Amino acid sequence: MALQFRLRPLEPRDLDHLWTMNWDPLPRQISTFYLLCAIGHPRFCSVAVDGNGRIVAVLLTTVDEAGQWLYVNHLIVDESCRGGGVGTALMNNLESQCRAAGLRRIWLLTGVDVEPFYAVMGYRRDDSFMPPAARELMAARRPDALILSKVL
Numbered sequence: 001m002a003l004q005f006r007l008r009p010l011e012p013r014d015l016d017h018l019w020t021m022n023w024d025p026l027p028r029q030i031s032t033f034y035l036l037c038a039i040g041h042p043r044f045c046s047v048a049v050d051g052n053g054r055i056v057a058v059l060l061t062t063v064d065e066a067g068q069w070l071y072v073n074h075l076i077v078d079e080s081c082r083g084g085g086v087g088t089a090l091m092n093n094l095e096s097q098c099r100a101a102g103l104r105r106i107w108l109l110t111g112v113d114v115e116p117f118y119a120v121m122g123y124r125r126d127d128s129f130m131p132p133a134a135r136e137l138m139a140a141r142r143p144d145a146l147i148l149s150k151v152l
């Protein structure tokens with residue numbers, strides 16, 4: 001049976017549940033940091049909930065103050081719900097919100113193994129988001145990581 005879910009904006013009360021989710025492959029310290037940021041700036045952050053109201057996925061973002069671009073801090077779908085279209089639905093919803101707000105580009109950092117998921121949606125490798133020093137640091141610490149972007 002197809003997975004039933006709906007999308008809605010992130011709400012402060014969701015954080016109680018989000019702390020308990022498995023955030024792999026993101027280190028716990030970083031997910032905690034992103035969650036704290038999301039409390040203060042929940043715009044463009046969203047969750048997917050199943051028929052029982054249980055959160056099955058979350059999308060956390062950071063938006064450029066000048067309104068030019070948005071960065072996806074993390075997209076995570078509960079392991080039991082992967083392959084059901086939830087991740088794609090969250091990204092499509094985000095793109096619609098960005099277009100409506102006049103944002104021109106979405107950036108994200110992901111692993112080589114997940115690149116095909118984003119490639120289907122039109123995301124392409126683009127290193128220009130990071131200054132050279134940050135790129136070098138990332139290459140040393142996370143050689144499998146890629147910066148992808150999509151112009152809206």
Ligand SMILES: CC(C)(COP(=O)(O)OP(=O)(O)OC[C@H]1O[C@@H](n2cnc3c(N)ncnc32)[C@H](O)[C@@H]1OP(=O)(O)O)[C@@H](O)C(=O)NCCC(=O)NCCS
Binds near residue numbers: 082115
């Ligand atoms: C990557 C992730 C968000 C995808 O969410 P999802 O709800 O499972 O994805 P969807 O069901 O919408 O998949 C859409 C398509 O992408 C493909 N896809 C999904 N995850 C993929 C992955 N990890 N690698 C390659 N392709 C993938 C699916 O097979 C599907 O293709 P199809 O339509 O031809 O069957 C989810 O697997 C996840 O949470 N992974 C762990 C966290 C992570 O790596 N997040 C991304 C880093 S920012």
